[in-house]
Amino acid sequence: MATLYFRLNPHLYLRDPQQTELGQKIISASVRLIDTLGFEQFTFKKLAEEIDSTEASVYRYFENKHRLLQYLVGWYWTWLEYRIDLSTSNLPTPHEKLKACIKVVASEKKFDDTFEFMDEVALHRIVVSELDKTYLTKQVDSDNKDGLFGGFKLLCKKISAWVSEINPTYAYPHTLVSTILLTAKHQIFFAEHLPSLTDLDKTTSRHHQLEKFLETLLLKTIG
């Protein structure tokens, strides 16, 4: 059985956490902690206590907690792209690819044990709440130069290409696709916490509603 390993941009870490036991413990525990505490309340001290290690040891893997968040989100985009590839590879038309793609983007992941150190369900909740914080900073330009947002950009590019295949005259494929990728997260957050900003409801059917919404938005817009 082949093991899956995501090669992420080395600027995201100081020492590759996927390679060592401590590294994997850092990942699992940080996902658990950020999910429960929120990113603001999450500290390397609490993380170190959780895994019976020390702050100093954690700092050997990640420059700071912001980089760790960028790592997790980077991992998420890679994982999402991988799932999109799986579900679209055997489809013949860009139209079908887009529909399958939306389905994956809007879907609720139940459980996945491909990666033992990663709780994908908690990670998804983290992405919903914390994604925007990875780039909404004063260092965004230097982070971008280091390629820290490569996962997001790559995925956006891939999907935009399908959009352009369907309608080569449409002027805003990247804008449309990044809007859809972000909206998929934001609307889940609104459904959970600010229901008057959305029409999706709190039950699990919201993922189906989200899919319908995004599909209509995408297909009608490119017409």
Add this chain to the structure above:
Amino acid sequence: MATLYFRLNPHLYLRDPQQTELGQKIISASVRLIDTLGFEQFTFKKLAEEIDSTEASVYRYFENKHRLLQYLVGWYWTWLEYRIDLSTSNLPTPHEKLKACIKVVASEKKFDDTFEFMDEVALHRIVVSELDKTYLTKQVDSDNKDGLFGGFKLLCKKISAWVSEINPTYAYPHTLVSTILLTAKHQIFFAEHLPSLTDLDKTTSRHHQLEKFLETLLLKTIG
């Protein structure tokens, strides 16, 4: 000449900053500082130094810097709604109202001296970069109970009503409108910092492009 005064939710502050000289200095200086430093690097200590006051005095106006940000964003939504009201009030059809509304939402504010204590251009930059941080927190539910997001919700409701007037069968008017309001900010940020996620460019024509993009998105989707 009537002076404009925005009545904001009192939970946003401890003492109304619009009423006193120190309060107005806090607002002006915080807008200037958050704009240059970014919200993360902004502290009440730096703010107090900037206005030759003390940390303690600032804390008498706002519980903490997060509340201050929520106040500024709340002020922004009220101001935006006011400008939307102005530009739509004399239009006969919801279709025209929506188009005028999109124009305001996508527009670049050059200068406005209605409020001497508020640099609206800097505030708009702050909203672009920091808006999402006002609600992407663990306290979102209690903040929402206190009505801290009332400005955003009210505006969303108003615009959604026009959408439903045009197409009463469309199932996701709030989802669509909140998406558009957020997208207007995010895409400006992308144009500035992450250009591969957008097709808008860095020049001022980007506001016109944004308007076109949002208008198509909205009208074709409910179309």
Add this chain to the structure above:
DNA sequence: TCTGATATGATAGTAATGCTATCTTAACTG
């Protein structure tokens, strides 16, 4: 004009945060 109430300033203090540094031990590698 006196009397409070209130706003602000001045100053101090404290726990937590976000690191950095150094030293030791344990493990694994050639």
Add this chain to the structure above:
DNA sequence: CAGTTAAGATAGCATTACTATCATATCAGA
């Protein structure tokens, strides 16, 4: 067996995010 590397242990430090107290200035009502 020697040498490198990872991790743990411990210390320290500047900044942050407050809270508390006391003094002073101001202004409004009696």
